[in-house]
């Protein structure tokens with residue numbers, strides 16, 4: 598099948614043919630590609646904070662809910678709204694994680710968070726709908742007083758937070774009891790263990806602790822006769838990007854279309870000589886997909902910081918652009934497809950490399966780390982191919998399209 602992308606061989610032709618209006622500066626117009634397309638905060642769709650709106654629209658999706666792992670969600674109704682349960686010992690950092698990732702609380706302010714006394718349920722309406730439930734540390738979920746089915750019925754992932762700076766044997770014991778209790782009724786649960794607060798540990802101690810926790814969990818589970826339990830481990834801290842990276846991986850497991858998104862990104866990377874491409878949820882800075890080239894935390898950090906820069910810069914330098922009839926555009930009109938924010942930035946650190954950002958829909962932005970052989974002059978080609986990617990994405994992942 599012919600690829601709809603324009604290949605690098607056809608670059609020169611494409612450069613001169615596509616999207617001339619985006620690149621030809623009008624007299625008096627700011628020639629900087631990064632700033633000319635940005636809009637003020639009030640209108641920039643990147644800035645829209647949908648996640649807390651209870652009545653946010655939920656467009657129907659033709660794709661049946663099924664995790665990309667091939668497993669069906671535990672929910673019998675299969676309504677496609679997975680639930681992330683944050684569990685673990687007291688003061689392990691559950692509420693801090695949820696506040697930093699989903700509410701943009703500065704990490705240092707988590708010092709003042711109060712102990713959670715009852716289950717805190719939050720609905721997130723973003724590139725997909727999901728719920729985050731923050732559990733109090735002291736709760737015994739298997740007490741007969743609790744409706745266990747109600748808690749675990751729709752679960753997408755159980756995130757177990759272990760404080761790596763504290764004594765963790767109790768936490769491991771409770772984690773294993775929980776996994777063993779759940780494995781019969783809810784075998785599809787993804788158990789994600791966050792070995793948390795690793796910021797305070799030396800490199801050696803950090804990796805020893807991490808290895809020790811993995812070993813103990815696996816040994817105890819196999820002693821109890823449960824081999825190959827679906828448990829993944831991450832080292833996290835709210836003081837760096839690791840918590841966002843870990844959440845990205847947890848959420849990716851719940852996206853049924855992940856393999857398709859990855860192969861779309863792979864094609865884009867090959868055709869535009871992109872080193873690494875991320876599809877980011879702008880507000881949470883979780884990436885929902887990336888191409889299959891190896892990821893390093895450094896690239897993620899650069900891209901994630903870039904989103905902050907673009908949002909901040911657009912707040913300062915954006916302006917209202919007149920519509921065709923000379924009137925200022927209505928905010929609602931601005932939300933539609935072809936007014937997406939975009940930006941391009943050169944990184945001095947790596948010579949020729951530069952970063953490319955393009956808003957894909959009202960929740961997602963594509964950020965690409967360009968390779969050395971993909972100079973910024975070829976931007977028209979990249980724009981065109983990103984447009985193709987955007988159309989394909991709208992078909993496989995309709996959420997966020999008007």
Ligand SMILES: Nc1nc2c(ncn2[C@@H]2O[C@H](COP(=O)(O)OP(=O)(O)OP(=O)(O)O)[C@@H](O)[C@H]2O)c(=O)[nH]1
Nearest residue numbers: 688689690691692693707708712713734794834835
């Ligand atoms: N050093 C460090 N401290 C953290 C990190 N995450 C959370 N904390 C601190 O851990 C303490 C407890 O955090 P909480 O989020 O209240 O813990 P919790 O698990 O919700 O506690 P309960 O509500 O009692 O169950 C706070 O003082 C946070 O600042 C981290 O990554 N690194």
